[in-house]
Amino acid sequence: MADSLPKYTFGNLSGSHLNQLGQFERILNEASNKGIIARTPSNKDETYDIKSQKVRLQTIATRLWLLGYLPRKINKHKIDRKLDDIKEAVLRFQEDSNLEQDYWVGDKTWYALDELVSFESDLSKEKWFDNAKIKPEVENAFHRAIQLRLWSLGLYRNKPNYKFKLLNKQSLRNFKSILQIFLIRNATFNADFNFETIKILFDQDYLTHCISSRASEGKNSFMLFLSDRNQEIKKSLAQKFIVNCAKIELWLLGYDVRIDGKNDFEISRGSDLYSALCHYHEHFGNMSRQKAESFAERITPKLFTGIEEANSIKDTDKIEDASEEISKEFQSTIDIDNAWSYIKEKGTRLWDGLKRIWRWFKKIGRKVISFIKENVFRAFFRYVSKAYKIISAGILKVIKSIGIYLKGGLQLTNIHMIYSGDMDATVFISNNISEVDAISGINNLMNHSKAFRVACKIVSFIFNIFKNISIAFIGWAKLLYSLVKGYSDLKILYHDFKALAADVK
Structure with a gap:
């Protein structure tokens, strides 16, 4: 296991508010330098x-x-x-x-x-597609991603390798069969490298929904459309697809399941997949231990109908911002110390699976958190890092604005703004200014002023942290906890701040 949080060495915050702001920025930077907060590099x-x-x-x-x-x-x-x-x-x-x-x-x-x-991010059609076709300039990367997705679902023999060649239409043959077997599309559907086909392939929620919809009346078996020709081959392909979709869903929920495209439909007791299924049915399906063990011996539609039910919750904003629930879960130095150690040890999945977790949280409440602590740990540090990003941007804007004030003004194209000692501003506009420069300059000055005001609100949030934590500041654990707890409020400010700051030269 990784080391515990490094010892906190900073003294009390003191002096003027501006002084405290500088000290706090130093503390945040120290947290980032030690890897406690994952900052976005510049x-x-x-x-x-x-x-x-x-x-x-x-x-x-x-x-x-x-x-x-x-x-x-x-x-x-x-x-x-x-x-x-x-x-x-x-x-x-x-x-x-x-x-x-x-x-x-x-x-x-x-x-x-x-x-x-x-498996959770939406595809940006504008970035990757020109109308319905993949853009030629991104074809290599996108074909790799298609092969990776096909392999993950058990529909291609291997993942992309270092010496990669573009796929051909035959690469989608197994996927087209799946579309027919699960009645997602009929035989006349043009399964090609077009947007409609790729959108289905990359939409894990939709694929889970399609498997769920093929449940028999008793929900113990799947109703598959298997033509007389190559029936056994297609049945085997369908089983492989089902088991790999199950692995992906369990992996996204935080279970230690390997995504490998293999057809291990017959699950042996003691395997990672069996263990994950057992825990899923017990914790998410509300089954007794004995019944969960019985259900874990096979993959039935019940797994997918339960996940589909949770996935159908679409209150996205509240699901994605579960910082309030996260902050309730971490209320001691030991909790946060354990979380940090976990992330340092298993950091490769830091950004995956959170949407699934919050959908389940919405469905069955707080009890889900204790069963999937791993993803709670990941979410904790995700919110810490997001709050850090917002506060850093706010501090930077305030410092930049103070710098402009100390320099005595702001020079734009044919516009000069001069600050007086009491912070009042006088704006001088050249007689030669064009209409375009005038409009641009006025907008820039207005946005500069608005962005400064929003940044000051972000900074006032920082001072609320000071006030609420206690005078004998602070410790890494309390700092991290405070950042997570305040993330919801910070996010509201950040939407305005980001839009304004982007327009300021």
Whole structure:
């Protein structure tokens, strides 16, 4: 197990509010440098800083390996020795995804990887498709993702490898058979590399729904459409598809199940899959231990109907922001210390499965949390990192605005704003200014002022942390807990702040 939280060494916050703000920023940066908070890097050096980015690097490396950009999976204990390999893999992925080729993983590269590898992210049609067809400039990366998805579902012999070749239409043959067997589409459907086909393949919720809808009346077996021709082959293919969809769903719920495309439909007691099914039926299906063990010996529609019921809850905003529930779960230093240790040890799945968890939370309440602590741990650090990002942006904006004030003003194209000692502003506009520059400059000044006000609200949230934690500040555990607890309030401010700050030059 990883080490416990490093010792907190900062003293009390003191001095003016501005002084305290600077001290607090230093504390946040220290937390990030020690890897306690996963900050979003702003440049190449930060991306590959092992101390602060190890968990994120593990996730990036695993996803690049799954897409075949790395020839071998990198052991998390050796990741610091493989940074050059990861950089080259990032560059190849950026080339194939029509992204800026800068070797580092900022937001755009991160979200592109997430869309192609995660089972929960929606596909951006604008990024990957031109009308109904895959854009030629992203074809290589996207075909890798298609093969990865087919392999995960048991419909392709292997995952993409380092020496990858584009797929052909025959690659979708097994998937087309599945569409017919489960009556998702009929035989006339054009299963090609078009948006309609790919949207079905990448929509795990929909595939689970389709399997669920094929339950027999007693929900003990599946009603499959098997033509006379090649009936046994198609039945075997359907079983393989069912078991691999089950693995994906259980994996997303936090169970230690291997996604490998294998057809181990006959589940032996003691296997990871059997254990996961047993726990699922007991905890999510409300079965007795004995009954759960019996149900775990086979995969029946009951598994999928239960998951489908939870997946049908669509109150997305409240599901995704479960920070209030998370903060209730972590109320002691030991809780947070254990969570941090878990994340340091198993950080590669930090961003997967959370939507499933909160749907179940909405369906059966708090008791679900104690059964899937792993995902609660992941969610905890996700909210910490998001709150950190918002607060950092707010502090940066306030500091930048103070810098402008101390310099005495702000110079734009043919517009000059001068601050007086009492913070009043005088705006000078050149006679030669064009209408475009005038409108742009006025909007910029207004947005600058609004963004500063919203940033001040974010900073006032920080001072509420000071006030509520106690004078004998603070300890890592309490800091993390406070960031999670306040995330809901911060998120409301951040939507306004992000839109305004983006327009300020």
